[in-house]
Amino acid sequence: MMRKWLYFLVGLVILGAGYGLYQHEFGSQLYYTEITTKGERIVQKADDGSEVVDYRYKLAAYNKAGVKQVLEFTGNKERPLKRHAYLELKVRGKDRVLSWQAVTKVPEKAAQQLN
Structure with a gap:
């Protein structure tokens, strides 16, 4: 009987991980932007006392x-992103940016709006 419950729980964990991966990859929309500012420099303290530098963009x-x-x-990154670089942003929900990556090609309608 315990073994059945163990298999059930392991199955639930695998299904949950698969669902999370699916939502991350397919439950998001792609948006495109151009870096036009140097970003806002943010300095935070890490748990070990060291400083962590990052840049925020809006x-x-x-x-x-x-x-x-x-x-x-x-x-x-500890330095600003390259100006005039195009980014593809993976967005979930209304405004939650999951990840970004630099791209060289932007869809036509998005490129028209960016220029």
């Missing part, structure tokens, strides 16, 4: 249909 972004949304995200 920029207009457009989906492939050209619909605008103002998004806030961090660069997760």
